[in-house]
Amino acid sequence: MTDVNLSKTDIERFWTFVDRKGPDDCWLWTGGGNPKRYGHFSIGPRAITITALAHRVSYFLAYGATDLQVLHHCDVPRCVNPAHLLLAHKKLIVSIAKRKQSQ
């Protein structure tokens, strides 16, 4: 994500795919991607389109560049509410996944 430049048009288009609710609610992605998995967002002109994960774009817009993994507090893959997203190193993700399996 660090070397992706989002134009004003891209950013405006991004939010048209988000069902924005209250600050504590999940904001569900209504655009492309597998309905049960992460949302996908296409950036840039058609010939050189980059497909990014919607929740990572949301994190990028809210908090700035990141090339780390972005996790959900809420465990809802299609949620793009920046308040529900957090950064994690891959090691941390593995330990969270293991903890969840053992619960």
Ligand SMILES: [Zn+2]
């Ligand atoms: Zn959420």
